[in-house]
Amino acid sequence: MNIKDAARASGLPAKTIRYYEQIGLVVPSRRANGYRDFSETDVHNLAFVARARALGFSIEDCHALLALYQDKSRASADVKAIAQRHLDEIEAKIRDLSEMRDTLSELVLACRGNHRPDCPILASMSGAGESGNSEA
Amino acid sequence: MNIKDAARASGLPAKTIRYYEQIGLVVPSRRANGYRDFSETDVHNLAFVARARALGFSIEDCHALLALYQDKSRASADVKAIAQRHLDEIEAKIRDLSEMRDTLSELVLACRGNHRPDCPILASMSGAGESGNSEA
DNA sequence: TTAGGGGTTCCAGTTGCTGGAAGGTCAAGA
DNA sequence: TCTTGACCTTCCAGCAACTGGAACCCCTAA
Incomplete structure (x- = not known):
């Protein structure tokens, strides 16, 4: 199977497949003319990676997960450990972003958004309420 | 003020300040010996950027916000527009991550995490429940 | 004089692709 | 047989926002 068909079958751009x-x-074999020749297994592995990436796993994690997937004597604990760690990271990121969202939405709400220059968003970033005695 | 003091005062690493x-x-002046010489304004601007970055604004946004901050005849509407767009992006990202988290936490919960190879996490990524007739 | 703790520049690496240039290959139609 | 166009190949550069490191200069104090 040529790269374009592998791309269609796996849902990944050809460029990404070459990068992988x-x-x-995922390393396909080559034909005599130098073209990549993707087996069903190659395509399956590409789709596997595509799904793992869609869940936010890093390339390194995908590597490890793919290896575990191919290791029929794996322990599911190893898979779970990777997933749990990744889940923790995602949750941490959600917390960070939620904090940003809370702060930002307050500021956006407070800003009149008109033709005048006064703006609580800029005020906040310029250090308003810095050393605690500005409005005490 | 030398870069190290500017770093301490702004909370940014010296490397980052050089990059900026x-x-x-933020472009400080130079002394005769080639050393950067940070004014109070420079440091203030660096701290401004640090806070904007902490709210997740891109460097490009920081550029624009800093320009607006320095433009005393700005319209707060311009600031608000940038902040609102950024807020929308953050909320989109939170939605994406929350979906990942939901899927992942289900999978992690379902995985026994023992010495045996069977694993719903790998099963999911290998395409379990693909073409809709597997458990209908 | 020497040691140390500054400072400087520039280059490379990070993550995960993506775009583009330059060129080889293949199948089909005139 | 030649050409056209769609494919394929490799390699290089760039994105964001730094970060580490090498190699080197400067300044002060003992």
Whole structure:
């Protein structure tokens, strides 16, 4: 199977597939003319990676997950550990972003958004309420 | 003020401050010996950027916000527009991450995490429940 | 004089692709 | 047989926002 068909079958851009080969994630065989030749397994592995990436796993994690997937004597604990760690990171990121959202939405709400220059958003970033005695 | 003091005062690493100068965000003057010489305004601007970055604004946004901050005849509407767009992006990101978290936490919960190979996490990524007739 | 703790520049690496240039290959139609 | 166009190949550069490190200069104090 040529790269374009592998791309269609896996849902990944051809460029991305070449990149994945380059970093050793999914390495198809080659035909005599130098063209990549993707097996069903290659395509399946690409789709596997695509789904893992969609869940936010890093390439490194995808590497490890793919290895575990192919290791029929794996322990599911190893898979779970990777997923749990990743889940923790996602939750941490959600917390960070939620804090930003809370602060930002307050500021946006407070800003009149008119033709005048006074703006609580800029005030906040310029250090308003810094050393605690500005409005005490 | 030397870069190390500017770093301490602004809360940014010296490396980052040099980078910000390189991209034209905050450009201090130079002494005869080639050392950067940070004014109070420079440090204030660096702290401004640090706070904007902490709210997740891109460097490009920081550029624009800093320009508005320095433009005393600005319209707060321009600031608000930038902040609102950024807020929308953050909320979109939170939605994406929350979806990942929901899927992942289900999978992690379902995985026994023992010495045996069977694993719903891998099953999910290998395409379980793909074409809709597997458990209908 | 020497040691140390500054400062400087520039280059490379990070993550995960993506775009583009330059060129080889293949199948089909005139 | 030649050409056209769609494919394929490699390699290089760039994105965001730094960060680490090498190699080197400067300044002060003992």
